[in-house]
Amino acid sequence: xxxxxxxxxxxxxxxxxxxxxxxxxxxxxxxxxxxxxxxxxxxxxxxxxxxxxxxxxxxxxxxxxxxxxxxxxxxxxxxxxxxxxxxxxxxxxxxxxxxxxxxxxxxxx
Numbered sequence: 001x002x003x004x005x006x007x008x009x010x011x012x013x014x015x016x017x018x019x020x021x022x023x024x025x026x027x028x029x030x031x032x033x034x035x036x037x038x039x040x041x042x043x044x045x046x047x048x049x050x051x052x053x054x055x056x057x058x059x060x061x062x063x064x065x066x067x068x069x070x071x072x073x074x075x076x077x078x079x080x081x082x083x084x085x086x087x088x089x090x091x092x093x094x095x096x097x098x099x100x101x102x103x104x105x106x107x108x109x
Contacts, residue, residue, distance in 0.1 A: 001082060001085040001086075001087075001088065002037065002082060003027045003040055003082070003085060003088070004027065005027055005028060005029060005030050005031075005094075005097060006026075006027065006062075006091050006092050006093070006094060006096075006097045007026075007027045007088060007090075007091050008024050008025065008026050008027075008045065008064060008066075008088075008089040008090045008091065008092060009024065009025055009027065009042070009080075009085045009086070009087065009088055009089060010022050010023070010024055010025070010085070010086045010087040010088075010089055011023070011025050011042070011078075011080040011084045011085050011086055012080070012084055012086075013044070013078075014078060015044070015076065022086060023044060023045065023046070024045040024066060024070070024089050025042035025043065025044060025045065025078060025080065026042060026043050026045055026072055026092065026097070026100060027040050027041070027042050028041050028042060028043055028097060028100055028101055028104070029041035029042075037082070038081060038082050039079055039080070039081050039082070040079065040080055040081075040082075041077065041078075041079055042077070042078050042079070042080055043072055043073060043074050043076055043077055043078070043100060043104065044072070044073045044076035044078065045066065045070050045071070045072055045073070046070065046071055046072075046073050046076075047068050047069065047070055047071070048071065049069075049071045050071070050073065052073075052074070052075065052103075053071035053072065053073055054071060054072040054074065054096075054099065054100060054103060055069075055071055056070045056071060056072055056092070056096075059093075060092045060093055060096040061090055061091070061092055061093075062090075062091045062092065062093055063090050063091050064088075064089050064090015064091060065089075065090055066089070066090075072100055074100055074103040074104045074107070075104075075107055077104065
């Protein structure tokens with residue numbers, strides 16, 4: 001499966017143990033990623049809200065969605081490969097992706 005910046009995809013969660021190890025991920029890399037067609041930078045989407053979480057509200061979706069109230073965890077970065085992507089779940093606005101990327105950057109500077 002190919003994914004683009006702003007896509008929400010389901011993939012294996014390396015932070016979970018047990019049988020149900022999937023979660024939705026927001027793809028945040030752009031075309032400058034050296035392996036843009038093979039591997040991605042993504043951040044976790046969770047139903048747990050933390051102080052630093054970004055709420056993923058209906059207005060952020062351009063198509064698709066999640067069944068429960070969900071939050072992006074910008075500190076939970078993952079780099080799934082194309083073959084690890086299980087399903088496409090939707091797409092969020094460019095503005096929301098930019099907000100997430102700005103938040104990630106605060107952990108890197």
